[in-house]
Amino acid sequence: MNDVAELKEFTRVHARALQLPPELYAEVLNRVTNDEDGAPGSWAVEWSATAAALAETGRLLPSFLCSAMARFPFVDGPARRSAYERARSVFDRWRGQHPDIEPVRVKSPGGELVCWAGGLSAAEPKPLLLVTGGIVSVKEQWAPVVLQAAQLGMAVVVTELPGVGENSLVYDRDSWRMLPAVLDAVADRADVSRTYALANSFGGHLALRWAGRDARLRGIVTSGAPVSVFFTDGAWQRRLPRITRDTLARLTGVAPGDDGALGAVLAEWALTPQELSALDIPVCYSASLRDEIVPAGDPAFLRRHVRRLTLNEFDDVHGAPGHVQQTVEWTFGSLLAMRDGAPPS
Numbered sequence: 001m002n003d004v005a006e007l008k009e010f011t012r013v014h015a016r017a018l019q020l021p022p023e024l025y026a027e028v029l030n031r032v033t034n035d036e037d038g039a040p041g042s043w044a045v046e047w048s049a050t051a052a053a054l055a056e057t058g059r060l061l062p063s064f065l066c067s068a069m070a071r072f073p074f075v076d077g078p079a080r081r082s083a084y085e086r087a088r089s090v091f092d093r094w095r096g097q098h099p100d101i102e103p104v105r106v107k108s109p110g111g112e113l114v115c116w117a118g119g120l121s122a123a124e125p126k127p128l129l130l131v132t133g134g135i136v137s138v139k140e141q142w143a144p145v146v147l148q149a150a151q152l153g154m155a156v157v158v159t160e161l162p163g164v165g166e167n168s169l170v171y172d173r174d175s176w177r178m179l180p181a182v183l184d185a186v187a188d189r190a191d192v193s194r195t196y197a198l199a200n201s202f203g204g205h206l207a208l209r210w211a212g213r214d215a216r217l218r219g220i221v222t223s224g225a226p227v228s229v230f231f232t233d234g235a236w237q238r239r240l241p242r243i244t245r246d247t248l249a250r251l252t253g254v255a256p257g258d259d260g261a262l263g264a265v266l267a268e269w270a271l272t273p274q275e276l277s278a279l280d281i282p283v284c285y286s287a288s289l290r291d292e293i294v295p296a297g298d299p300a301f302l303r304r305h306v307r308r309l310t311l312n313e314f315d316d317v318h319g320a321p322g323h324v325q326q327t328v329e330w331t332f333g334s335l336l337a338m339r340d341g342a343p344p345s
Helices: 004-017 020-030 043-056 058-068 079-095 140-153 174-185 202-211 232-236 240-250 257-270 273-277 297-305 321-339
Strands: 102-108 111-117 128-132 155-159 193-201 215-225 281-288 309-314
Touching: 004 058, 004 128, 004 215, 004 240, 004 321, 020 043, 020 058, 020 102, 020 297, 043 058, 043 079, 058 140, 102 174, 102 309, 111 140, 128 174, 128 202, 140 155, 140 321, 155 174, 174 193, 174 202, 193 202, 193 321, 202 215, 202 273, 202 281, 215 321, 232 257, 257 297, 273 297, 281 297, 281 321, 297 309, 309 321
Parallel strands: 128 155, 128 193, 193 215, 215 281, 281 309
Antiparallel strands: 102 111, 111 155
16 A cells, blocks of 8 residues: 555645646545545545546546546556546547547557557658656546647657556666657658657656667657666665655566665666767756755756756756646747757757
8 A cells, every 4th residue: 555645745746737626636635544445535436436526527638637646656456457447438538529639559579558649640741749757647648738739730649658557568778669669650650750759757767768879859858857866876766755666666577665676676777978978969857956756966967968958947846746837838848949940948
């Protein structure tokens, strides 16, 4: 079971980022008293109850988001499994109202991942925006970005990290290879030679490792991505929220609570000065000055080694929940500037 207080704190951050109404998530959190699978007052039960009520009144997107919260941070039993299945079912109902969103299946020797896409066209291939989140975010949370494909003048593909949602790949040091595989899967309907990544948190880490290995990637916008110090500082890792440690352990196949084994795995994931200094693309990174997950040494590491870095800073915690609108404006402003060849600000 997860620590309820920690669950509530994390969810306040994610709920704000997803722009759930504060009165809605506050009311749910007030009802949650435990994290026992299927018990009255438990995490998955209370979020699922709210999701069901919203679905009954036709509010499908917030209903989906509440079901996604019910399976947060990952599926660990029947209640969260049911919540995830309901989330996908409600999402499909919502997607039925938006025929521009289509699935893309990407197969590789290590497994399969499923993406949501929009703006794909063999007749008029557009530059590609590849979107991915972190270790607790299912791809459907990012799907509304697909609806902005026409406005952005780009094709958009959203996916999720290995072990999250429908992504059956193993999460390891070489997981960045899934990203060029996504490009290969849509290369006949998008101009993948002009690809930009909007990749937050651990998704940003994958994108940064990928960037030096694939000339098709022309720029990265990321927020709160671990880079180097996060992976090598064992003392910092031991101070991480338990949710973060448990989620990483699950995705990497390490026994829960074995911090030593987890640290040994993560130590091999640190990006090197050589990898970063070789990048010749714009990298826009938003950092939170009070980030409890990504140490301050990581933005500093980027500042030392990435030539075309634009660093945005908020006095906030991980994910900058107190600066949602500013983050959105900065993210898409940076994306459009690098796509159009202007220096990001």
